[in-house]
Amino acid sequence: MTFAISFRYFGPHIVKDIELFGSVLDLTEKTSKVIAEETLYTSLYKVGIVGKNHILEYLELETQRRAYLPSYQKPRDIVQYIADNSDTFGMNIQYPLHSLQFVMEMGVAIISTRLHNLIVELSLRPQVYDELGEEQRLSMEKYLDNGSLIPFEALDEMVLLDAFIKETIRLAGSSSFIPRYVCQDFVVSNGVTIPKNSLVSFNIYSHNRDTSIFGKNASEFDYKRHIRLGLKLTDTDSSNVMWSAGTEVCAAKLYSIYIIKLILSLIIRNYYIRSHCPIASHLDSNKTSHYSTNTDLSRNSGLYFVSRN
Numbered sequence: 150m151t152f153a154i155s156f157r158y159f160g161p162h163i164v165k166d167i168e169l170f171g172s173v174l175d176l177t178e179k180t181s182k183v184i185a186e187e188t189l190y191t192s193l194y195k196v197g198i199v200g201k202n203h204i205l206e207y208l209e210l211e212t213q214r215r216a217y218l219p220s221y222q223k224p225r226d227i228v229q230y231i232a233d234n235s236d237t238f239g240m241n242i243q244y245p246l247h248s249l250q251f252v253m254e255m256g257v258a259i260i261s262t263r264l265h266n267l268i269v270e271l272s273l274r275p276q277v278y279d280e281l282g283e284e285q286r287l288s289m290e291k292y293l294d295n296g297s298l299i300p301f302e303a304l305d306e307m308v309l310l311d312a313f314i315k316e317t318i319r320l321a322g323s324s325s326f327i328p329r330y331v332c333q334d335f336v337v338s339n340g341v342t343i344p345k346n347s348l349v350s351f352n353i354y355s356h357n358r359d360t361s362i363f364g365k366n367a368s369e370f371d372y373k374r375h376i377r378l379g380l381k382l383t384d385t386d387s388s389n390v391m392w393s394a395g396t397e398v399c400a401a402k403l404y405s406i407y408i409i410k411l412i413l414s415l416i417i418r419n420y421y422i423r424s425h426c427p428i429a430s431h432l433d434s435n436k437t438s439h440y441s442t443n444t445d446l447s448r449n450s451g452l453y454f455v456s457r458n
């Protein structure tokens with residue numbers, strides 16, 4: 150999954166470069182071992198796709214420093230876990246550090262892809278933009294004493310923004326989501342056997358248009374449905390599988406929600422987003438979203454920000 154994300158993040162123009170490294174990528178496993186090795190980073194660094202590796206430098210120093218901290222001073226986080234278990238990793242301490250760095254980088258990458266979806270969708274829906282703008286105005290009024298700071302409670306209270314994010318991401322899901330490599334023959338409940346060595350994935354595109362979950366207009370953009378149905382972005386049930394489900398729910402769900410809400414709030418408070426996309430002018434019907442327009446007009450190069458002041 151992570152590599153599917155990075156392809157989207159880097160964009161088609163450099164997919165060719167990435168393909169050069171096909172030999173070091175193993176896309177057939179959920180968590181490929183090779184992605185955690187230095188080879189990939191070094192290769193990407195050489196062609197200028199990524200910058201110097203300061204994160205790894207920091208993690209290396211920090212794990213060494215933490216090994217000497219008295220127990221009452223040790224933070225309960227993943228870096229500490231690695232420091233405390235350095236014996237287990239032995240000479241390969243680099244392995245968990247690279248993996249951790251990779252999670253952080255991919256986390257940033259995935260947030261940026263979702264923000265991209267959201268900003269394009271906003272640009273196409275001036276009426277929704279006004280409604281979200283009004284919600285921001287009320288929030289600013291309520292939290293006037295906080296100046297330009299936006300407290301967590303304020304983000305929690307932004308129900309329209311919550312619903313807008315959820316609806317946009319619901320309609321943007323692709324047909325291949327959280328792919329898995331099948332290590333052994335697996336019989337599913339309807340008797341079908343998935344043979345060993347297959348790749349399977351969840352069709353979130355169809356799932357998110359299921360009328361039994363989202364109502365008759367499941368294929369349309371109707372962001373207030375989530376408010377009517379009492380659904381929130383934090384949910385992790387069949388109405389919201391964007392964070393996955395079960396035991397593998399995204400470890401940074403809340404962090405991502407707050408970051409996305411914060412960034413969108415700041416944008417909405419300060420700018421109007423307009424699109425050069427001609428589709429916007431006749432997008433009155435809710436039958437489409439920026440993903441179903443399926444056109445390069447919906448790229449961010451077609452957008453411009455106009456200051457509210």
Ligand code: HEM
Nearest residue numbers: 150253256257259260263327391392393397399400401405
């Ligand atoms: C809008 C942003 C994000 C979305 C939509 C998202 C979505 C997901 C999904 C669908 C999974 C399950 C993947 C699978 O099982 O194959 C997942 C897992 C995970 N995500 Fe996120 N993610 C986001 C941001 C982040 C960020 C920013 C980080 C870290 C800084 C992060 C860290 C993780 C980790 C560590 C897991 C594995 C959890 C486990 O297997 O127990 N995610 N995420």
